[in-house]
Amino acid sequence: MIALTKKDALDLLKKYGADKRLMDHLWAVHDYAMEIAEKASCDRSLVEVGSLLHDIGRTRSHGIDHAIVGAEILRKEGVDERVVNIVERHIGAGLTPEEAEKLGLPPRDYVPKSIEEKIVCHADNLIGSSERISIKDTIKMASQKWSPSSVDRLIEMHFEVFKPDVVRVNEKMLKKACGDLKNVEKCLDGLLKGFDLLYRMRMENGITVEMFGQDSERAARYLEEKGVAAPA
Structure with missing residues (x-):
């Protein structure tokens, strides 16, 4: 061969x-x-x-x-x-x-x-x-x-x-950004709708978000800049 x-x-x-x-x-x-x-x-x-x-x-x-x-x-x-x-x-x-x-x-x-x-x-x-x-x-x-x-x-x-970019959610700031935390996924969908990626959430000891795709690094920075997340 x-x-x-x-x-x-x-x-x-x-x-x-x-x-x-x-x-x-x-x-x-x-x-x-x-x-x-x-x-x-x-x-x-x-x-x-x-x-x-x-x-x-x-x-x-x-x-x-x-x-x-x-x-x-x-x-x-x-x-x-x-x-x-x-x-x-x-x-x-x-x-x-x-x-x-x-x-x-x-x-x-x-x-x-x-x-x-x-x-x-x-x-x-x-x-x-x-x-x-x-x-x-x-x-x-x-x-x-x-x-x-x-x-x-x-x-x-x-x-x-895709290698994921991972952030840990600041629940207090996320609630402030979205009004409530009754539907975290809907809130994140709204924040991330302009980015080319898919994400997964882990709900153990807080909320961790793994983002996969072309825009995952840029999206992680965006969430950090808005104060709703920090590097995991």
Whole structure:
């Protein structure tokens, strides 16, 4: 199996005739995936190569089978199976054998397993053609097209690939900001509605908020500046 470099990946894309539109998308996914990988415990070189090659199958097919076509291309080229798996398992939030069969694909397990597979898959979900899409808008669009279990995998993947920024809530100040604390989640939703992230709360010995996403660091600073939270 061949361990590819970034240059090798770009050479393969050139060999198979990737056009400008495809390359714009690949670079956008690459850039987002590398941002996520920078804070994750993962093989960054594998994320880099996998993100650049994830849609190589689109040089031959624009159908739902493009991930399988891409994997076939890379296997023919003798590429490292870890990269092949990134390519083969990046559709949606991954596909179970049952979901794959319903879509007319060979009924195999295409759900991302490694952290590198998940990072590339999720970065792809957060990119349109070449523009970034918020996780909330991505969930909204997925809910209209995907099965509930696939949407659940999308959300769980978000929590897995992003490193959280964690703050401890000042309940007195939060109550002042929101009027009451009968619904803490509604209060936090209002404070964080302009940020691209998802969050989780822990209610043990006070309120701790874990924020996951592109804007989590900025959101933590915002809550601290408003006096409603402090670093955990």
